[in-house]
Amino acid sequence: MKWLRRNGLVFLHLVFYWIIAGVLFYFLWQQRTTENPVVVIYYQNQPVYRGRLEEDRVFTISKIGEDVVFEIRDGKVRIRENHCPRRICMRMGWIHRIHDQIICVPRRILVVIEKGKKNSNGPVRVLTG
Amino acid sequence: MNDFNNQKDIRFFTFLLLSLVLFVFESLLPRPIPWVKIGLANIMVVSAFDFFPLHRVSKLVLYRVIVGNLFLGTIGSPGFLLSLSGSIASLGVMVFLYVLGTRNKMVLSIHGGVFHLLGQLVVARQFLLQHLNISYFLPLLILFGSISGLIIGLLANGLAERLKEYPRWRKSS
Numbered sequence: 515m516k517w518l519r520r521n522g523l524v525f526l527h528l529v530f531y532w533i534i535a536g537v538l539f540y541f542l543w544q545q546r547t548t549e550n551p552v553v554v555i556y557y558q559n560q561p562v563y564r565g566r567l568e569e570d571r572v573f574t575i576s577k578i579g580e581d582v583v584f585e586i587r588d589g590k591v592r593i594r595e596n597h598c599p600r601r602i603c604m605r606m607g608w609i610h611r612i613h614d615q616i617i618c619v620p621r622r623i624l625v626v627i628e629k630g631k632k633n634s635n636g637p638v639r640v641l642t643g
Numbered sequence: 644m645n646d647f648n649n650q651k652d653i654r655f656f657t658f659l660l661l662s663l664v665l666f667v668f669e670s671l672l673p674r675p676i677p678w679v680k681i682g683l684a685n686i687m688v689v690s691a692f693d694f695f696p697l698h699r700v701s702k703l704v705l706y707r708v709i710v711g712n713l714f715l716g717t718i719g720s721p722g723f724l725l726s727l728s729g730s731i732a733s734l735g736v737m738v739f740l741y742v743l744g745t746r747n748k749m750v751l752s753i754h755g756g757v758f759h760l761l762g763q764l765v766v767a768r769q770f771l772l773q774h775l776n777i778s779y780f781l782p783l784l785i786l787f788g789s790i791s792g793l794i795i796g797l798l799a800n801g802l803a804e805r806l807k808e809y810p811r812w813r814k815s816s
Contacts, residue, residue: 524749524793531757531789539782559773602674613779617772619721624772 547612552630553591555584558622566630567591567610578623591625593618654812655699659706662687666711679784681791682756684711689737689752689799694812697738704734721771725763732762748803749796756792760784 555563557578567589574580583595590608593616603618609627616625666684674680684707691700708730712723733755740751764784768775806812 521749523747524753524796527750527753528789528793531753531785535782535785535789538778538785542778542782556772556774613776615776615779617767617775619725619767619771622721622771624774626774626776 542613545613547629548589548610549612550630551589551610551612551627553586554626554628556624556626567627578621582618582621582623584625591627592616593623593625596621596623650811655695655703658687658691658694659703659710662703662707663711663714666707667714670715679787679791682759682795685733685752685755685759685795686798686802688734689748689755689795690803690806692737692741692746692748692751693803694806697741701734701738704730721767724770725767728766729759729763732765733759747796748800749793752796752799753789753792756790756795757785757788760788 551567553565553567554561555575562575562577567586570587572583572585572594574583581595581597582593585592585594590610592608593603596603596618598618598620603616603623606616609616609625612627612629614627662684665686669680669683688700688704691703708727712718712726717723736758737751737755740754745751761784764777764780768777
């Protein structure tokens, strides 16, 4: 109580940010869905792969390099191998919900789950390379 | 007069060296959560507001980012760009609040911590990963930025209070 009286202003600033974070989290949570997920992989801001998550596969994309290995399994996708300095992207693990993302900043790779079209059973497409 | 100027420079470079040591030390620590770190080097930046004028605090941040990334070998890498952008955003907000009259180091540090991460996110979106969905990361980054800012502010407050007990460590111009 004494700490609160002396540092009430600090507490107010903290609560301000926590409220913002809470509201944003709530809106994001409302949008979380796994309906018609499509995985899109961007490399240096260009889409290089687009595909569905139904079929399990392990693959590389020649434009990115053979040292980056992607894996799709049980409706989820991850970066299985990468030789970037900190391998943060590998530690981000599996993603499968719409708007989920995996980022590799040094290699400028972005793996995103986007909302696909309903009843779309299009083939897996490597877009470049 | 020369001795007085030397004393000012010694105090400044002491802060800079400590800031660099903390920066390099923290880069060696494991990070359980990706990208998130406390930002120990900012203890020196936040406490510097009590001992140096604003232009010297700005130089402290700039030198620390450039020299620190030189030590780590990340100059010119995307990591350097993010480090620089985050530090500038954080410094900008803290200087703005300081000019408005905010002297509480914990308040400065909380805002600095949040804006450091926001600055990095905006630059990453703008220059590195243009399809990045910022809103996905915002809640977590705001939460961690505010908490790390509070911790840094507490530590900076403690450091500044201890240093003020010594007459040599008074605000220099």
